[in-house]
Amino acid sequence: MTGATSYLGHGTTLKSWLLTKDHKRIGVMFLIATTIALLVGGVFALLLRTEHLTPEPTLVGPHGYNRLFTLHGVIMVWFFMIPAIPSGFGNFLVPLQIGAHDVAFPRLNLASFYIYLLGAFVLLGGLFYGGADTGWTFYVPYSAETPTAVVPLLLGVFILGWSSIITGLNLIVTMHTMRAKGLRWMQMPLFSWAIYGTSVIQVLATPVLGMVLLLVTLEHTLEWGIFDPRHGGDPILYQHLFWFYSHPAVYIMVLPALGVISEVVCAFTRKNPLSYRALVWSTLGIAFFSFLTWGHHMFTSGMSVFASGTFGVLSMFVAIFSAIKVFTWTGTMYRGSVSLKTPLLYVLAFIFLFVFGGMTGVAVATTSLDVHWHDTYFVVAHFHFIMVGGVTTAFLAALHYWWPKLTGRMYPEGWAMVAAVLVFLGFNLAFVPQFLMGNAGMPRRYYFYPEEMQALHVLATGGAWMLGLAFVAVLIYLLWSLRTGARASANPWHSASFEWRTPSPPPHYNFDGTPRFERGAYDYTRVEPPDRPVSLP
Amino acid sequence: MTMEATRSHDEHFESLERQVAATRLGMWIFLVSEVLLFAALFTLYATYRADWPRAFEEAVGHNPILIGTVNTAVLIVASFTVAMGLHHLQHGRSRTAVAFTVATVGLALLFLGIKGYEYSIHVTEGILPGGKGRFFETHAVSDGFAAFFTLYYVTTGLHGIHVTVGAAVLAALAIGIHRGRIHAERSHPLELGALYWHLVDCIWIFLWPLYYLLGTHR
Numbered sequence: 001m002t003g004a005t006s007y008l009g010h011g012t013t014l015k016s017w018l019l020t021k022d023h024k025r026i027g028v029m030f031l032i033a034t035t036i037a038l039l040v041g042g043v044f045a046l047l048l049r050t051e052h053l054t055p056e057p058t059l060v061g062p063h064g065y066n067r068l069f070t071l072h073g074v075i076m077v078w079f080f081m082i083p084a085i086p087s088g089f090g091n092f093l094v095p096l097q098i099g100a101h102d103v104a105f106p107r108l109n110l111a112s113f114y115i116y117l118l119g120a121f122v123l124l125g126g127l128f129y130g131g132a133d134t135g136w137t138f139y140v141p142y143s144a145e146t147p148t149a150v151v152p153l154l155l156g157v158f159i160l161g162w163s164s165i166i167t168g169l170n171l172i173v174t175m176h177t178m179r180a181k182g183l184r185w186m187q188m189p190l191f192s193w194a195i196y197g198t199s200v201i202q203v204l205a206t207p208v209l210g211m212v213l214l215l216v217t218l219e220h221t222l223e224w225g226i227f228d229p230r231h232g233g234d235p236i237l238y239q240h241l242f243w244f245y246s247h248p249a250v251y252i253m254v255l256p257a258l259g260v261i262s263e264v265v266c267a268f269t270r271k272n273p274l275s276y277r278a279l280v281w282s283t284l285g286i287a288f289f290s291f292l293t294w295g296h297h298m299f300t301s302g303m304s305v306f307a308s309g310t311f312g313v314l315s316m317f318v319a320i321f322s323a324i325k326v327f328t329w330t331g332t333m334y335r336g337s338v339s340l341k342t343p344l345l346y347v348l349a350f351i352f353l354f355v356f357g358g359m360t361g362v363a364v365a366t367t368s369l370d371v372h373w374h375d376t377y378f379v380v381a382h383f384h385f386i387m388v389g390g391v392t393t394a395f396l397a398a399l400h401y402w403w404p405k406l407t408g409r410m411y412p413e414g415w416a417m418v419a420a421v422l423v424f425l426g427f428n429l430a431f432v433p434q435f436l437m438g439n440a441g442m443p444r445r446y447y448f449y450p451e452e453m454q455a456l457h458v459l460a461t462g463g464a465w466m467l468g469l470a471f472v473a474v475l476i477y478l479l480w481s482l483r484t485g486a487r488a489s490a491n492p493w494h495s496a497s498f499e500w501r502t503p504s505p506p507p508h509y510n511f512d513g514t515p516r517f518e519r520g521a522y523d524y525t526r527v528e529p530p531d532r533p534v535s536l537p
Numbered sequence: 538m539t540m541e542a543t544r545s546h547d548e549h550f551e552s553l554e555r556q557v558a559a560t561r562l563g564m565w566i567f568l569v570s571e572v573l574l575f576a577a578l579f580t581l582y583a584t585y586r587a588d589w590p591r592a593f594e595e596a597v598g599h600n601p602i603l604i605g606t607v608n609t610a611v612l613i614v615a616s617f618t619v620a621m622g623l624h625h626l627q628h629g630r631s632r633t634a635v636a637f638t639v640a641t642v643g644l645a646l647l648f649l650g651i652k653g654y655e656y657s658i659h660v661t662e663g664i665l666p667g668g669k670g671r672f673f674e675t676h677a678v679s680d681g682f683a684a685f686f687t688l689y690y691v692t693t694g695l696h697g698i699h700v701t702v703g704a705a706v707l708a709a710l711a712i713g714i715h716r717g718r719i720h721a722e723r724s725h726p727l728e729l730g731a732l733y734w735h736l737v738d739c740i741w742i743f744l745w746p747l748y749y750l751l752g753t754h755r
Contacts, residue, residue: 102549104559169566177559178550207570211577215691224667224687226581231668231687232592232680237584241577514551 006408010508021106022508026113027092028406033116034088035475037079038392042468044072049430049464052457055449062447066133067148069445073136078157079120081391082249085256086202087112087167089398090195092406094171096499096506097189099180099515104173112166119160126152135445137246140227140238144219154217161210164252168202171195182517186280189497189521190266190273193280194259197287201248201255205291209245212238236301243294251290253387255283257394258325261347264397265329267495268344269336270529272522274328282321282328289318299370308367315365322358326351337529341493342416346397349424353389357382360435375445378438381431388467389427396423396474403478404488408505411485415477422470429463496520496527557725564729568736571699575740578692582747585688589681596678596685597752599664604655605749608648609741615644616738619707619731629721631714638711638727641734645704652697659686666690689748696744699737706730 007024010016017025048068051059060068091109095102103109126132129149134142143150175196179188216238218224225231227238262279266272273279295303295311303311329351338344360382364370373379403411433456438444442453449457491500498521502510519526546553586593622637663671668683710730713719719726 100549105563106547106549165570169563169570172566173559173563176562177555203566203570204573207574208577211574215577215581218666218691222667223669224691225683226667226687226691230680232585232589232682232684234584234588237581241580 005507006503006505007508008408008505019110021102021110023091023095023103023106023109024406024506024510026106026109027088027090029113030083030091030116031088031406033113033120034080034084037075037120038084038471039475041072041075041080042471044068044075046464046468048072049461051447052449053461055451055454055457063133065447066135066445067131070133070135070153071127071131074123074132074153074157076387077136077249077253078160079116079123081253081387082164083116083160083167084395085260085391085398086171086195086198086252087116087163089191089260089402090167090171090198090256093402093499094174094192094195095178096502096510097192097497097521098175098178098183099498099511099517100174100178101510103170104178105170108166109170112163112170115159115163115166119156119158119163121156122152122159123156126150126156137242138213138216139242140216140219140235143216144223144228146220151217151220154213154220158210158213158217161206161213164202165206168199168206171199172203180514180517186277187517187520189499190262190276190279190283191256191259191497193283194255194262197283198252198255201252201287201290205245205248205252208241209249212241212245236298239298239301240294243297244291247294247297248287248290250383250386251286253391255286257350257391258283258286258322260394260398260401261329261350262325263495263497264343264347264401265332266522266524267401267493267497268339268341268347269333270339270494270524270527271332271336272520272524274331276520276522278324278328282324285321286318289314289321293318293365296365296370299367300374305367312365312367316362319358319362319365322354326355326358339493339530341400342411342413342420343397343401343493345417345420346393346400346423349420350390350393350397353385353393353424353427357385357389360385373438375443376438377434377442377444380444381434381438384431384434389431393423393427396420399474399478401493402499403481404492404504405499405502406505407482407485408488409481409485410488410492411481412477415473419470419473419477422466422473426463426466426468426470430460430467431463433457433459433463494528494530496522496524553723560725560729564732568732571736571740575692575695578688578695579743579747582688582692585681585684589679589684592679592681593685594752596682596689597748597750598754599682600689600749600752601655601658602749602754604651605745608651608655609745611644611648611651612738612741615641615648616735618644619734623724623727623731626714626719626724626727627721631717631720634727635711635714638707638714642704642708642711645700645707648700649697649704652693656690692744693748696737696740699740703730703734703737707734 007022010022017029020026047059048065051065051068091103126149129152132146132148132150132153134146134148134150138150138154175188175192215226219226219228225233227233227235229235262273293311293315295307296315299308360378364373364379364382400411400416403409437453437456440453442449488504490503492504493500498515498517501515546556550556550559618637619641622634622641625637626634663673663675664686666687668680668687673683707730710719710727713726
């Protein structure tokens with residue numbers, strides 16, 4: 001039962017949380033921290049969108065605007081998108097899914113959280129001095145010369161990179177060495193596989209980012225001219241090194257989301273995946289190919305046509321794996337026993353938005369088209385379709401699906417559905433106009449714009465506010481449910497996946513002894529269905 | 538030192554064997570991430586060498602090849618001593634293991650001392666990172682020469698930080714062996730420290746030709 005014996009009740013002092021080695025508590029702390037980051041990054045988004053209500057100055061001046069989009073990007077990318085699902089849900093769920101008592105290195109896990117906080121603290125220091133105006137991409141030469149507080153941002157992200165590497169290392173070793181006896185690799189739940197692929201990318205790509213940001217810091221503070229042509233340097237080399245990380249980074253953000261979708265699709269249609277192997281191998285395929293595509297961010301940098309073409313083709317390759325997943329999910333849902341609860345609602349939104357985001361990704365991967373769209377709102381819309389329409393939607397699905405497991409409470413289904421619809425509508429209102437204005441030539445990161453664009457900007461701003469308010473609504477009812485939500489049983493969704501074999505919330509030590517794995521994670525023939533026929537609330 | 542203490546492992550692991558296997562895998566993954574860290578710097582070298590082939594040749598020639606080679610020998614011997622330390626530890630000869638580990642730390646400090654001396658030579662003649670310093674004002678060298686030395690300082694500096702960390706880790710391990718916490722039945726901490734140390738040596742083996750050998754020395 002819940003209460004004093006759950007991981008939440010195992011020690012109630014502040015110290016028992018701050019010095020915990022329990023992966024579940026660390027996961028929860030990461031979720032709290034990354035949610036705060038989402039809200040802060042969201043505030044910056046609303047400010048810059050409000051600025052764009054009129055073509056003239058509205059809220060801030062042009063320098064202020066530059067800082068707003070920089071801080072929005074830096075906070076969203078590194079303080080929310082990268083860590084939220086892997087360090088939040090990954091930490092909490094992977095040991096439960098594989099029958100382990102904790103991750104391989106619990107103290108290192110706690111350290112990764114404090115490193116995240118240290119990075120956040122350094123960034124806050126930068127915020128205090130007005131932030132930076134370079135964009136989250138920190139391109140040289142401007143990032144080496146800007147008078148703004150770019151160094152705390154660079155260092156904050158550098159520090160955060162280590163948190164990311166440690167999380168990845170920890171979860172890889174956990175899955176290799178702590179799977180319970182009898183659980184083979186090709187029986188592991190799909191969310192854990194997704195975290196595995198993500199962790200490999202984190203370990204391999206993040207050090208390159210760390211190095212390049214360190215070099216820019218040296219260039220800015222000591223004027224070492226590493227990328228400065230006046231001292232023999234090459235600013236395009238910066239772009240190569242930056243994107244060598246930052247492209248795989250988007251898959252650090254996406255792969256965990258895809259893992260969540262796999263879990264929710266199976267649980268809410270009570271079906272095993274159409275092809276478990278396809279979902280596993282496509283995850284690994286995405287992880288591998290993600291390292292070969294970075295040049296598509298640099299089509300207009302002066303690269304040769306041959307190189308551009310190669311990067312373009314390789315980028316489209318990745319789309320094949322994503323498509324395999326989408327077809328597998330839809331094939332899984334076909335003739336399933338559908339339970340249209342909020343998590344599945346988010347999944348449906350995800351599939352729609354991810355497909356459109358993905359198709360526009362293939363479009364911008366075509367050099368001849370990207371030449372027109374590069375650095376316009378078309379690209380901004382593309383990546384927000386994936387990052388918000390895809391990853392954040394999946395994050396919300398995960399939050400709702402696993403809320404009973406984390407907290408022992410059910411969220412209010414009616415409110416949650418309304419909020420989910422608002423999220424979907426707000427998102428579309430915010431970002432579909434951005435495809436249109438980008439295609440019409442509206443550049444990104446521009447403070448002024450021609451009057452003809454105003455209508456689309458107003459729509460986008462309206463949508464952004466709707467989206468923001470929907471997020472706040474979600475936060476409110478989730479927090480409210482902690483006090484007044486119905487108490488959850490061990491497996492309120494009657495899911496077959498392994499984490500549901502523990503109480504909600506789980507006890508401190510996860511399992512008594514070692515759990516046995518005598519059936520697959522998606523074998524619904526061996527799992528009791530819900531008592532009454534499922535219907536909309 | 539009871540038998541229970543020698544067999545103890547962390548609670549969340551099923552056995553000491555599992556824990557050792559996990560920490561070994563963890564160290565290898567960490568080493569791979571370190572390789573990627575230096576890979577960025579090697580990429581910079583390759584790019585700038587391709588841009589400035591003559592300047593790089595000349596700049597490499599300007600680096601003291603004797604000092605670089607002595608340092609290479611120091612690190613190779615240090616890898617040997619740490620391997621010997623592990624060998625003796627695993628055969629129960631803890632005192633000998635401590636001696637070899639301390640010798641490794643000593644060689645690490647010798648490496649750092651020689652490196653510091655080498656840096657002082659460059660600083661005295663006025664070669665600083667970023668093309669700064671008297672040398673660049675009095676000699677007509679191309680931008681590639683400046684780029685080489687900036688990379689030289691950054692790469693050997695980062696490597697030097699890794700040597701320092703390695704020395705500290707090995708010193709702590711020597712103390713651990715001396716106090717009996719690390720011994721023949723629980724030798725993996727030294728094994729992991731030695732792995733890290735070997736990587737530091739390996740990285741230097743790549744630095745040595747790029748920064749000391751591939752040039753025209755007069």
